Amino acid sequence: MSSNPNPGTARARLAAHCLLLLLVWISPGHAQPANPPQTDGRWLRFGVLPLQSPTKLADMFMPLVEYLQRSLHRPVQFVTAPSFTIFMQRVMHHDYDIVYLNPLLFTQAEKAGYDAVAKVLGEPFTGILVVRRDSPLHGIDPAQWHKGLIVGFPDPRAYAATVMTRGYLRTHGVDVTHCCRIRYFGSQDSVLMALNSGLVGVAGTWWPSLRSMPPAIRRNLRVIAETPPQPQMPIAVLDSLPAALRQDITASLLALHTHPRDRAILSKLGFPQGFIRARNAEYREVK
Structure with missing residues (x-):
């Protein structure tokens, strides 16, 4: 049997x-x-x-x-x-x-x-800053970036998603090292999933990764800033x-x-x- x-x-x-x-x-x-x-x-x-x-x-x-x-x-x-x-x-x-x-x-x-x-x-090579659709953040207002805000990046050496977005923020008066909490997630997908799940309030990424996410996740996210292009x-x-x-x-x-x-x-x-x-x-x- x-x-x-x-x-x-x-x-x-x-x-x-x-x-x-x-x-x-x-x-x-x-x-x-x-x-x-x-x-x-x-x-x-x-x-x-x-x-x-x-x-x-x-x-x-x-x-x-x-x-x-x-x-x-x-x-x-x-x-x-x-x-x-x-x-x-x-x-x-x-x-x-x-x-x-x-x-x-x-x-x-x-x-x-x-x-x-x-x-x-x-497509130009740029970094983007992404939030959930219900986030109060709109654009880069230094007054809204505070110590309780968690900012996620894929990796410290991710150029568009981390280096370029952090540099862009500094030029607009936001140094995330001092004003926020930073978390690294290893990959572009991981940081976007963390954002969608509410583990972070802002994510640094780039357009190809955002486009590759499932439609339901893309609809739940919005871009608040884009960096100038690089090669x-x-x-x-x-x-x-x-x-x-x-x-x-x-x-x-x-x-x-x-x-x-x-x-x-x-x-x-x-x-x-x-x-x-x-x-x-x-x-x-x-x-």
């Missing part, structure tokens, strides 16, 4: 399976697309700054990784990291061949031997790669928007206009 499986055991197995997948995605050398192309070339490691959860990043970037595999005729693997700090440690150790990261962190990556080859085309998010390649390969990577990225059948890749990324050429010099004034 058969018996139904224990629901608790089934849930535990599912949780263990999900944890294994998560560890694969965040490890520096094991995230591989299914059915990689059969070539004699080594894997190219595409490191993506952990702006979102590993599963959301994988959903966004795996189609791009598969496109690069087809275009370059060599295997490419998607890799992220558990935190901005660990990601940059791996950048400094050349664990990635290609990186997608923010403008401020690129200034460090350049010193480690990476060159910007492409950047997001179209867009770059994709950079390690300068020790062969020159021909670096040129092929660049050409593949710049041509992506020209292929109608591949435009769904850009929709997944949230960059419908694709990429444009980037150069190191345009990031040297980023602070």
